[in-house]
Amino acid sequence: xxxxxxxxxxxxxxxxxxxxxxxHAGGDLxxxxxxxxxxxxxxxxGRDPMLLAWYDxxxxxxxxxxECCDETKPAWLVYAESRGADLAVTVNGLDYVxxxxxGEEA
Numbered sequence: 001x002x003x004x005x006x007x008x009x010x011x012x013x014x015x016x017x018x019x020x021x022x023x024h025a026g027g028d029l030x031x032x033x034x035x036x037x038x039x040x041x042x043x044x045x046g047r048d049p050m051l052l053a054w055y056d057x058x059x060x061x062x063x064x065x066x067e068c069c070d071e072t073k074p075a076w077l078v079y080a081e082s083r084g085a086d087l088a089v090t091v092n093g094l095d096y097v098x099x100x101x102x103g104e105e106a
Contacts, residue, residue, distance in 0.1 A: 018088060020087065023092055034092075035098060048102075053079055086102050
């Protein structure tokens, strides 16, 4: 079960390295649809992308739900970066953020 975000540092665009921005113009954007869009983009860029972390600004949820360990970035982002994250896909600004390790290039 995911808990509400208790991150110490709010997310800012400049914190995301290797960022790709997607926009969904329809009013039907849900977390699941945003994830599908991000997964598709990650699959275009790597053969076997692994989702390491995500953030949903509307619900205030993120995963993994790790404790604060850095004063300059949200803990979930630090977690992903420390495990080799090399792509951050944002959907509709910072509404949804998905952080991947790509593996081999596609």
